[in-house]
Amino acid sequence: MASSSHIALGTTADFDAAAHGESFELVARAAAAAEARAHVRRLLDGWRLGGDACDAAQLVISELVTNAVLHASGGRIVCRLALRPPGVRLEVRDQGGSYGVPIHTVAGPEDECGRGLGLVAALSEAWGTEPSGPGFAVWATLRAPRPV
Structure with a gap:
């Protein structure tokens, strides 16, 4: 894994210790990002986390799912969310593809792609x-924020 101030080590064990957590599967298709955003909104509303935190989580899950759809070999995508104070952890698992390890690249002003992980890095405390x-x-x- 490349080193960066935004990348930190984490494991799936972080989900096992979460106070609240849920997984859901999506078919790797164009509509998957919208489906993931709607599911995340419902979950975070249920956990009484709205506002900016919910908006950021929806954008992050959308970027991660879109990358999985574009760069993996298709099939199914597994999304996991965990409420683990002081925050929320999101994870997207794919079935592999030909692109190798996902990396954050810096897109040029004329590039149409390459900004997704930059958005994830900007909105998150850590990612990996x-x-x-x-x-x-x-x-x-x-x-x-803490649930109300």
């Missing part, structure tokens, strides 16, 4: 990748 079978898991941790 780990191998997941033939594919990868990409995760991000976002600070969230």
Whole structure:
């Protein structure tokens, strides 16, 4: 894994210790990002986390799912969310593809792609990748206010 101030090590064990957590699967298709955003909104509303934290989580999950759809070999995508004070952890697992480890690149002003992980890095306290079978898991941790 490349080193960066935005990348930190994490494992799926972080989900196991979460106070609240949920996984859901999506078919890797164009509509998956919208489906993931709607699911995240419902979950965070249920956990009484709205406002900026919910907006940021929806954008992050959308970027991670979009990358999985574009760069993985298709099939299914597994999304996981965990409420782990002081924040929310999101993870997207794919079934692999030909692009290798996801990395944050700096897009040029004329580039149409290459900004997704930059958005994830800007919105999260930490993010990273780990191998997941033939594919990868990409995760991000976002600070969230305490539930009301």
